[in-house]
Amino acid sequence: MALSFYVHIPYCVKRCGYCDFNTYTPSELRSGDLSADISGVSEGYIDRVLKEIDQARSEVSAAIVPTIFFGGGTPTLLEAHDLSRVISKIKSEFEVSKDCEITIEANPDTVTEDLLTKLREGGFNRISFGMQSAVPHVLATLDRTHKPEGVGRSVALANSIGFEHISVDLIYGTPGESIADWEISVNSALSMAIDHISAYALIVEAGTKLSNQVKRGELVMPADDETAEKYRIADDLFASAGFSWYELSNWAKPGGECRHNINYWNGSNWWGVGPGAHSFLGNERWWNVKHPSAYQERIDSGLSPKLAGETLTLENHKDEKIMLQIRLVDGIDRKTLTSEQNSNAARYLESDHISHSHWSQGRVVLTQSGRLIADRIVRELMV
Ligand SMILES: C[S@@+](CC[C@H](N)C(=O)[O-])C[C@H]1O[C@@H](n2cnc3c(N)ncnc32)[C@H](O)[C@@H]1O
Ligand code: SF4
Known part of the structure; x- marks a missing residue:
């Protein structure tokens, strides 16, 4: 791992x-x-x-x-x-x-x-x-x-x-x-x-x-x-x-x-060390106590500094993947999207916010103008 x-x-x-x-x-x-x-x-x-x-x-x-x-x-x-x-x-x-x-x-x-x-x-x-x-x-x-x-x-x-x-x-x-x-x-x-x-x-x-x-x-x-x-x-x-x-x-x-x-x-595992740091391991995400003195107290008492966490469901995983991967130059594999998500994305092809050449190779990749409205496009894909 x-x-x-x-x-x-x-x-x-x-x-x-x-x-x-x-x-x-x-x-x-x-x-x-x-x-x-x-x-x-x-x-x-x-x-x-x-x-x-x-x-x-x-x-x-x-x-x-x-x-x-x-x-x-x-x-x-x-x-x-x-x-x-x-x-x-x-x-x-x-x-x-x-x-x-x-x-x-x-x-x-x-x-x-x-x-x-x-x-x-x-x-x-x-x-x-x-x-x-x-x-x-x-x-x-x-x-x-x-x-x-x-x-x-x-x-x-x-x-x-x-x-x-x-x-x-x-x-x-x-x-x-x-x-x-x-x-x-x-x-x-x-x-x-x-x-x-x-x-x-x-x-x-x-x-x-x-x-x-x-x-x-x-x-x-x-x-x-x-x-x-x-x-x-x-x-x-x-x-x-x-x-x-x-x-x-x-x-x-x-x-x-x-x-x-x-x-x-890309959603890999990472351990965040220190006050307020977030970690992600498998399906678990957690975050540490925020203030350095609270962190010090926990560690000095032999306790974990974790404050709270959550378990990601399959749905959470899919949404996170869309949110993170749309930001990347390789974008999202169209096969991982539903037909509704594909047709929502296709609307941004006409306006040149999504790259035609990548689309025909099976990927959703933002153009320069698309990057400027990435948040809006993500919202349309989170259906
Ligand atoms: C932890 S800081 C980098 C290292 C060092 N603390 C420094 O500022 O020189 C991380 C970066 O986040 C960016 N940043 C922090 N607050 C921001 C804000 N409100 N809006 C945009 N960028 C921000 C800054 O560019 C900063 O360099
Ligand atoms: S307050 Fe500290 S962390 Fe924040 S931008 Fe300034 S130097 Fe960097």
Whole structure:
């Protein structure tokens, strides 16, 4: 059995205005049980992560690990030797495939040559930087701590140190971002030695600083048409630079696709370690307690950190498959769809939202315009 690992690192120096991820800053932690100083939590947090891996080992007797992904939060805030201890632990408890993809997410201003060298030596072979934009006023609206120059410097360092795969995340549709600003960000990313790009439309999450600024009228979100235009611009520029789309928000050079995320979208097994992390094994899905101090308490008492879970029925499985696979460049096998679903999809052929050539080869694959209305098409297929 294949089992991927996701390792959640729930710490950030400062919360970006748009972000509602399960992450905690020193001031948010001050009310909890953990030390307010993030640099002091590295060893203790990782000790508990290792204990959850022991729990995984006792539940899953044997597995081959094809990918490991450290996400956050800001994983690069922790000590390199602590992060590497997690890799060693997974290697000691499971069979890790020879070409295992081991990714770390990084905030561009938290990496130094020393840290990257140690991470590479510890086994990380892929790094993903949260670039978001190359335009200072956009980064300021996003409330980011890094400067545009920091990204190119960090990517060049990662490249010289020998990371096999390097990715950057971009965000489009920030209030005040012009089309020209977005083109600058896309071209800046393309000027770097990377083989993967994720580009996400900015989502206004309830309860964030951004959402309050939008509510008070201090920031105005752009019209949907403009955001769609930015997707088209990016997709065209990425394609002409040799980056093909392989998932709605992800583009890669050949061989640069993130195998961890592909496994996730294909419904493979994965174990999410850490507070709030989700896991999926066979027909079972569960998620851990959310706060780091609750996680610490559970692990220290020898208990599982699982908060709740659900068993997927055959129907749930089919719906999930449609939702995930429609996002992928290989799309959905038409034979797995009912005749009603096939005829609903056929309507989008006429409007060129679904590719004619793939349809005649038996697959439902979105065109560029189809990708822009993927949510609507999914709803029509969930009958
Ligand atoms: C965990 S972060 C990446 C690593 C690191 N924490 C950083 O931000 O540099 C994952 C990515 O999710 C994206 N993201 C987070 N919140 C978002 C939102 N509200 N709308 C769109 N993208 C978002 C950002 O592009 C971010 O880089
Ligand atoms: S650094 Fe990343 S995880 Fe942390 S608040 Fe910002 S976007 Fe969220």
